[in-house]
Amino acid sequence: MRFEELNWFDIEEYLQHDDRLILVLGACEQHGYLSLLCDVRIPMALADAASQQSGVLVTPAINYGVSPYFLEYPGTISLRVSTLLDMIEDVVRSVHRQGFRRLLFLNGYGGNTPAQLRLHEVANQLPNLAISWYAWWQSNSVIEVAQKHNLKPTHASWLEAFPFTRVAPLPNEPKIPPYVPGLVSALEARKVYGDGNFGGPYSVENFIMDEIFEASLLDILQILQFKTPQ
Amino acid sequence: MRFEELNWFDIEEYLQHDDRLILVLGACEQHGYLSLLCDVRIPMALADAASQQSGVLVTPAINYGVSPYFLEYPGTISLRVSTLLDMIEDVVRSVHRQGFRRLLFLNGYGGNTPAQLRLHEVANQLPNLAISWYAWWQSNSVIEVAQKHNLKPTHASWLEAFPFTRVAPLPNEPKIPPYVPGLVSALEARKVYGDGNFGGPYSVENFIMDEIFEASLLDILQILQFKTPQ
Amino acid sequence: MRFEELNWFDIEEYLQHDDRLILVLGACEQHGYLSLLCDVRIPMALADAASQQSGVLVTPAINYGVSPYFLEYPGTISLRVSTLLDMIEDVVRSVHRQGFRRLLFLNGYGGNTPAQLRLHEVANQLPNLAISWYAWWQSNSVIEVAQKHNLKPTHASWLEAFPFTRVAPLPNEPKIPPYVPGLVSALEARKVYGDGNFGGPYSVENFIMDEIFEASLLDILQILQFKTPQ
C-alpha cells in the first residue's frame, strides 16, 4: 500500500508490527519513444505488486534523478548529484526516526547509483538500520531472462517498453548502438544518441516483458525478507 | 497533460508553440485523518484540471516538502530547507535550458514558501524567465469562499478534506485550535497538535469544497495567461 | 542591554539567573526614501526598549537579509537563503551551548521568514530549546492599529517611516500600489516598484507611529514571558 492511501494513524499502527519500507527512486528523462517517467513507472509497478503480496508499505516516488547528459532532450529534468543525495538522506532520516528499520530502495535509474554511497554514510550514523538496494535491470534474474531471449538490456530500448511505459508507437527495426566517446556533455549526447534509444530492438513480445517483471518481483519479495547472514 | 504521458518528442513539439509549464510542489506529512499526500493531491488535481482547459503541461510532482515540526507523526517525510531549494533550482534550470519561459508553481504546502526566494535568486540569473507562484489556500478567492461560509482555513481540517484526500472517516465535532508556544520542536508539536488538525470542523459539505476548487481553478487559469504589466 | 556593552563575565553572571535572549534579524535593502537599514533599526529599537523593561539581553544584529529582488537598487546587499539559514543556525548553536534556552527572534524583514524552518530543524536537535519569532508588522496588534487609522501595512511606506528611520524628506502624495507579475527578477522589480515604496502614504502622524511601536513592544514583553501551554 502506498503512503498516499494512508494517514499517520495508519502508519503508526503499521509500525506496531512491521518496520520495513519500500522506497522508489526514478528519473524524469528522455526514454526515446517511451514515457519520460519510465524510470518511475517501472519500479512503482514492481513496488505496488510487491506491496500487495508482502504488505510492506511504499513511500511516494522521488520523481527526479541525476540526468545531466540528457538535458538537451526536452522534458529531461536533472537534479545535481548533491541534491539527490541530500534528498535521499533526508528521507532516510525521517523514516528512521519514526521506527522504520529495514528499507528497500527500488531504483529505476542508473544515474541514481551514487545514492548508495550516501546510504552507507547514513548507515554509519543511524543505529539498527538495514538497507537494501535493487536495480531491476541489473539483477541476475533479469539478465538471465534477457540472455535466454538473446537480448541485451539497454536504455530506452525493448527493456523498458512495458505496456505501461508506452506512450507512442515504436519503430519496428532495431537500432544500432551508437559509439559514445567518453563522458559526453548534453550537447554531444543528443548528437550521439539521436532518438534516445541506446541500441537494440524497440520492443519485444509481451510475454518476455512479463517474464522480466515476474523475475524482478520474485527478487524483491525475496529481499523483503531481509535475511541476515548466519 | 502530465509529462508521464509524453515522450521527449512530444515536449519538443509543445515547445514549438508554447513555453508555459505547471510545476507541482507538495509534502508528505501528517494531515490528521486525511491522506499523508493531501498537499500533493490537491495541487495535482488543480493542475490536471487547469491543464485540460489550457493545454499547459504539468511536471511530475515534488512529493516531499519541508516539515520538520511534524516528524514525530509517522509517515511524515521532511526535506531540509536547503534540499528543497536545491531541488527546485535544479528543476527550473533544467526546463529553462529547454525553452520553458513561463512557469507556474502550484504549491500545496506552506512549508515550501522559502522556495520563492530561491526562485527570485534563479530569476536573477536566467534570462527571460517569468515565474508565478500560487498557494491555493492563501488566495483571496479561496479565503472569500471560506468567509462566505463562516469557515477558517487551517491545516488538516475541512479545508483539505476533499473527496480525493479522504482515506478514513472524519470526526463530527469541530476541534478547538491548540495554543502553540512559538517555533516548536517535533516532540512539542505532536503534544500540541494531537490528531494533527489545527482547529475547526473536520469536514464541510461537498458543494463548499467544489466552490473552493472552482475558485482556485479560475485563479490558476487566469495566472496561466501570464499577463505583463502595462 | 546589548552584548556590545558587556564582557563575557557579565554574560556568565546573567546566565546564573536567566536564559532568555533577544536576537535581531534585519536587512540592508532599499526602503524608498527611508534608511537602507530600516529593517535593522526598527527591531533593534524594539529590542532595546524591551530589554530595558525586562532585563533580557540583546545580541548584535544580523545586518543582512535575503533580498534578491531588490539587487538593482544600489545599497541593497542580499544574502542567499542558504547563507542566512546557516548563519542563524550557527548563532543558535553558539548560545544554546552556553546555556541560553529561550530565544526570541525579533525579525525586521519578511525575506528572513524561511529562517523559521531552519529553527524548527535546529529545535529538533537541541534539547530544551524554546524559540519564539516576532515579525512586528505582521502582528495582530500592529494590524489593528493600522486598521483603526484606515492604513495598510506595506514595504517602505508610512509603516516603516519612524522618526529614527527617516534620512530624507518624504513625498506628500500617497503612492498607488504597483502591479507585480509573479516572482520578479531584480531588473523587473526595479521597473515595477519605481522609488521602492509598495504603495500608500509615505508617512503618517507621529502619534500613529508611537501607537505602532507601543503595540509591538507590549507584544514582545508578553512573549518574553515564554508562557508554556497548560
Added chain:
Amino acid sequence: MRFEELNWFDIEEYLQHDDRLILVLGACEQHGYLSLLCDVRIPMALADAASQQSGVLVTPAINYGVSPYFLEYPGTISLRVSTLLDMIEDVVRSVHRQGFRRLLFLNGYGGNTPAQLRLHEVANQLPNLAISWYAWWQSNSVIEVAQKHNLKPTHASWLEAFPFTRVAPLPNEPKIPPYVPGLVSALEARKVYGDGNFGGPYSVENFIMDEIFEASLLDILQILQFKTPQ
C-alpha cells in the same frame, strides 16, 4: 558615511562619482574584560574616521566571525568558516552588481582571515574588481608603535583596550602569556586562557592608544587611494 544614514537614491548618486567602499568585519567573542564586540567597534571606529576624511561609504558591519575555540566563554557567537565565507561572497557580489569596484575590507578579527581566499576566488569571477584587506593589528605601522613602547600585540590585552571598548575596570598587573598546546578545543581553550587575555598588560596610557589609532587610520587613508602598480 554609513549605509544606515542613507537611502538607495544616495547610493545611486554616490556611484556616479565614486566606486569605493569600506566593509567592516568583526566578531562577537570573549575579549577578557573588554566588550564582546571589540572586534567590531575598533574597525568601525577606524572606518568612520576614514570615511569622514575620504568620503568613502561604509557598509553595515558583519557582527560575527569564526571563533570556535572561544565557545565556552559565554557571549561568544561563532559562525562556521563556510558560513562566513558565503556571507562575504554574497556581500561582494551584491555591491559589485551595483557598480562598486574598489573594496577595502577593514578586518577586526584574525579568525576572519580565511575570507581572503574566498575573495581571491570571487575576484577571479567578477571583472574589474580591486579588493584590499587591512587587519589593523597586523600592520607594520601598528607593530612599530607597539615596539616603540616595548609592547607586544595580543588578543584582549592592552592592544584592544581603547576607551570605546572598555566596559569594566581592568586588572593592573600584566598577565603571563599561557602555553597553548596546539589547535585546542573550546573546552581546553577556556582552561588555557583563563580570563581570556593572551598575555601582557591589560591597558596602557591613552596616548599610546591614540598613536595606534592614528597609525592605522593613516594606513587606511593610503590604501583607499587604491594605487595601481606602474
Added chain:
Amino acid sequence: MRFEELNWFDIEEYLQHDDRLILVLGACEQHGYLSLLCDVRIPMALADAASQQSGVLVTPAINYGVSPYFLEYPGTISLRVSTLLDMIEDVVRSVHRQGFRRLLFLNGYGGNTPAQLRLHEVANQLPNLAISWYAWWQSNSVIEVAQKHNLKPTHASWLEAFPFTRVAPLPNEPKIPPYVPGLVSALEARKVYGDGNFGGPYSVENFIMDEIFEASLLDILQILQFKTPQ
C-alpha cells in the same frame, strides 16, 4: 611525466602542442593483506607507463576516495561523496582554465564512480571539454584475461596483488566470498568481510598480473588518442 617533475614553464610549453592530461583517482582503504594505497598505486603505475609511451602528462593523485563501509578497518580514510565530487570539479575547472581539453581519468577505485556524474555536469558548463574515464578492473580487456585464467575480479584479492601492491605475505588458500546483506554499515562490513578480501585466491602467478597490466595499458593508450565519432 608527472606534474611533480615539472615547473609551470614546462606545463605552459606542453600546452603549446598538447591538451591531454591523465588524472589519477584512488583510495586509502583496507585491501586485506595488500597496501592501503593499492587503488592509487595501480592506476599510477598505469599512468606512468602510459605517459612514457604517449608523452601525456600526469597530475598528482587524489589519494582518498569514498569508502564509508570500510571505516572500521584501521587505515581507511573516507571522503564524503560530496567532498570527492567537489574536489574533482575543482581539479577539472583548474586545468580547463589553463587549456587542457582532453582529460582521461584513470580510476583505481569503484567508490569513486559517482564522480562521473559530476563530470557530466561540469562538461555541460565548460566548452570543448572531452572527458574519458577508465576503471581498469571493469574493462573488457581485463575481464577477458581473468576469464581466460578462470578468475573472478574481486576487491583485495589476486586482482590487486601486483608485486608493487604487496606489503606482506599472502594466504595460500582462496577465500570463500562472503554473503553481504545489502548496503552495510562499517560495523557490519567488518564482520562480513573479515580480512577484507571479497573472495577468491589471494594471489596468482606474476605472468597473469603482467597480462592484466598490459591489457589495461593498451586500453589506455587507445583512449589517449581521443578518437571522435564519425
Added chain:
Amino acid sequence: MRFEELNWFDIEEYLQHDDRLILVLGACEQHGYLSLLCDVRIPMALADAASQQSGVLVTPAINYGVSPYFLEYPGTISLRVSTLLDMIEDVVRSVHRQGFRRLLFLNGYGGNTPAQLRLHEVANQLPNLAISWYAWWQSNSVIEVAQKHNLKPTHASWLEAFPFTRVAPLPNEPKIPPYVPGLVSALEARKVYGDGNFGGPYSVENFIMDEIFEASLLDILQILQFKTPQ
C-alpha cells in the same frame, strides 16, 4: 612509515601502542622554476625523516591546496576553500574513529591555513583529540636560520629550493620583490609575480638548506611528544 607501505593489520597493531599520526598538506601550484609539488615534497620529506626517528605513521599527502591567485600559471590546481576544509574534516573523522588521538598536520602551503579553523570546529565535536599544526617556513626556528644568513623567506625563492624540489636550472640574480596591490585576481597575479618567485635569491648554498631542514625536523620531533600543559 607511510600508510602506503602498510596494510590495515599493520595500522591496527600500531594503534595498540600509539595514537599519533602525521598528516601532510601541500599544494600543486606554480613555484617559479621549482617543482609544482614543492609544497608536498618539503613536508613529506620532513614527515619521512620525523617518522623514521619517532616511529609515527604518515598518511598519504593531500596533494592539492587552495591557490586561486595562481590559476593563470599552468599546472596550478586549486581547490575551493570549502573543498579543502571538507576534505580535512573527513580525514580527521576517519582516523579519529579508528583510535588516532594525537594528530600533527605538517603543512607545506600558506593557502591551507584556513583549515585550522575547521580543525578547531572538529575538535569541539570529537572527544580527546589533540591537534597540532606546523608550517615549517613560519616557525621561529626556520626564521632564525634565515635571519642568521640575512635571508628573507618568500614563496618560490631560495627558501623552497631544496635539492629535491629543483627541476630546472635557477637564475643567478636575486629578484626584486614585486608590489602587490591587494587581494589580486589570477590575471593580475600573473602580471605582478612574473616568473612566480616572490623576491630574493633563487637559491642559496646547500648547507643553509640543510640547516633549515634540520631546524624544522627538530621542531617536529619536539611537537610529536605532544606535551600537555602543567
